[in-house]
Amino acid sequence: MQESWTFDFSLTTYPKVDLEQLLSQKERELGIFLSYYYKKEGAVAEKVLLKSGPEFESKNTGFMTLDFDLVHFNACLAIHEQVREEMKISFEIDEENQKVVLTGPYWPERGLDEI
Numbered sequence: 001m002q003e004s005w006t007f008d009f010s011l012t013t014y015p016k017v018d019l020e021q022l023l024s025q026k027e028r029e030l031g032i033f034l035s036y037y038y039k040k041e042g043a044v045a046e047k048v049l050l051k052s053g054p055e056f057e058s059k060n061t062g063f064m065t066l067d068f069d070l071v072h073f074n075a076c077l078a079i080h081e082q083v084r085e086e087m088k089i090s091f092e093i094d095e096e097n098q099k100v101v102l103t104g105p106y107w108p109e110r111g112l113d114e115i
Contacts, residue, residue: 001036001037001106001107001108001109002103002104002105002106002107003033003036003037003103003104004101004102004103004104005029005030005033005101005102006099006100006101006102007022007026007029007099007100007102008098008099009022009093009094009098009099009100010098011093011095011098015056015060015093016054016056019054019064019091019093019100020050020054022100023048023050023064023066024050027047027048027049030045030048030066030068030102031044031045031046031047031048031068032045033045033102033104034048034066034068034087034104036104037087037104037107038070041072042072042073043070043071043072043073044070044071044073045068045069045070045071045085046068046069046071047068047069048066048067048068049066049067049068050064050065050066050067051064051065051066051067051086052064052065053065054091060092060093060094060095061090061091061092061093062090062091063088063089063090063091064088064089064091065086065087065088065089066086066087066089067084067085067086068084068085068086068087069082069083069084069085070082070083070084070085087104087105088105089102089103089104089105090102090103091103
């Protein structure tokens with residue numbers, strides 16, 4: 001599984017600053033994006049912050065590390081656990097369509113076990 005998320009993004013002469021501002025404005029949406037990775041665990045991502053980056057590999061691509069709270073909650077089982085996690089995310093800026101695509105890491109899904 002590998003998740004991606006697209007945001008509207010108008011590029012100026014300072015793409016690093018623009019990207020940092022976008023991420024701070026879209027904290028809730030980033031939480032949803034990161035939560036897809038933990039849905040099988042029944043956890044959600046909250047309080048997403050930029051930990052490091054963005055580091056540009058080329059004019060329009062690069063990576064960054066996001067820091068977030070991973071919350072496991074189940075009222076029936078009286079579970080409410082919260083830990084701080086981080087994830088390396090890559091990005092690609094599409095100047096023509098004024099978008100930025102964030103792509104998370106590839107996590108292989110476990111197949112069926114043999115009997």
